Amino acid sequence: MTRDDIFAKVRDVLVDALAVDEEDVTAKASLVKDLRAESIDFLDIVFKLEQAFGFKISQGELFPESVAQDPRYVKDGKVTPDGMVALKARLPHVDFSSFEKDPVISKVADLFTVDTLVNFVEKKLAK
Amino acid sequence: MRWMWIDRVTELLPGQRLVAVKNVSLAEEHLHDHFPADAAAGLPASPVMPASLIVEGCAQTGGILVGHAEAFKHKVILAKVSKFQIDRDATPGCTLRYTAEIERTDDMGASVNCKIALFDFAKPEAGFIDIGSIALMFSHLDHNMGGAGQAGEDFPAHNFVFGEAFKTLLRSSGYAV
Numbered sequence: 001m002t003r004d005d006i007f008a009k010v011r012d013v014l015v016d017a018l019a020v021d022e023e024d025v026t027a028k029a030s031l032v033k034d035l036r037a038e039s040i041d042f043l044d045i046v047f048k049l050e051q052a053f054g055f056k057i058s059q060g061e062l063f064p065e066s067v068a069q070d071p072r073y074v075k076d077g078k079v080t081p082d083g084m085v086a087l088k089a090r091l092p093h094v095d096f097s098s099f100e101k102d103p104v105i106s107k108v109a110d111l112f113t114v115d116t117l118v119n120f121v122e123k124k125l126a127k
Numbered sequence: 128m129r130w131m132w133i134d135r136v137t138e139l140l141p142g143q144r145l146v147a148v149k150n151v152s153l154a155e156e157h158l159h160d161h162f163p164a165d166a167a168a169g170l171p172a173s174p175v176m177p178a179s180l181i182v183e184g185c186a187q188t189g190g191i192l193v194g195h196a197e198a199f200k201h202k203v204i205l206a207k208v209s210k211f212q213i214d215r216d217a218t219p220g221c222t223l224r225y226t227a228e229i230e231r232t233d234d235m236g237a238s239v240n241c242k243i244a245l246f247d248f249a250k251p252e253a254g255f256i257d258i259g260s261i262a263l264m265f266s267h268l269d270h271n272m273g274g275a276g277q278a279g280e281d282f283p284a285h286n287f288v289f290g291e292a293f294k295t296l297l298r299s300s301g302y303a304v
Contacts, residue, residue: 017209040206040236044264047231047238059234 213259
């Protein structure tokens with residue numbers, strides 16, 4: 001499956017899960033800021049990606065969960081260096097380059113764009 | 128019994144499917160307000176089951192199915208109505224049937240599809256006819272917010288979602304709780 005094919009299927013999933021227009025689902029669109037995803041939508045997206053691509057996504061594999069709650073990884077509202085290492089190891093499909101400069105935990109959700117999902121699916125299918 | 132929008136569970140396949148029925152009755156007060164006569168417009172009263180309460184009935188059907196699958200240990204709340212379509216009105220004397228099926232579930236929550244069918248006693252030979260469907264997402268509250276060691280609000284330890292009304296409904300339908 002080419003990256004374009006994956007993008008098209010991911011776009012269909014997002015149109016369905018978030019009730020957005022197809023043209024709004026661009027590669028750089030942020031799930032939260034641009035497509036207005038709420039917390040329950042992330043679970044919906046996980047379920048729908050599983051259906052669309054026929055694989056299983058385990059808890060915390062696509063979106064970070066325990067890192068934000070772990071005191072070793074978050075201090076004063078920012079991700080610690082140890083937390084950064086843990087996040088990168090757990091979420092290899094995410095581009096942390098700009099987040100690292102100011103790793104405020106509340107901005108973690110902004111990291112997730114349509115491209116992030118396409119990266120995730122691409123890596124998962126390649127396994 | 129307050130705020131119950133299903134009358135009986137007629138089938139329960141644990142973790143897979145739950146079927147419930149709702150009899151629409153003119154004794155229900157809200158039907159007299161939905162919709163009353165409009166003398167100015169020359170329109171007679173038109174009692175119709177509000178679609179929002181059909182959604183609630185489907186949510187209760189799906190919620191019991193999801194809760195039952197884990198022995199009611201999770202607080203299962205309706206988190207999202209993804210899609211809802213209904214093609215005709217349910218009027219007094221009709222019976223609605225909700226067939227909820229779990230599409231996917233994990234520790235965080237579940238997605239449920241529910242079909243809505245209608246039995247019209249004026250046309251019994253037609254049986255139950257499909258009139259709509261709904262896609263629902265349920266969240267396991269303890270895993271998503273609150274609870275020990277997690278951020279967010281704290282919720283009571285007891286399962287306030289599945290109270291006595293739901294247990295009575297299951298018992299009166301012939302299911303042990």
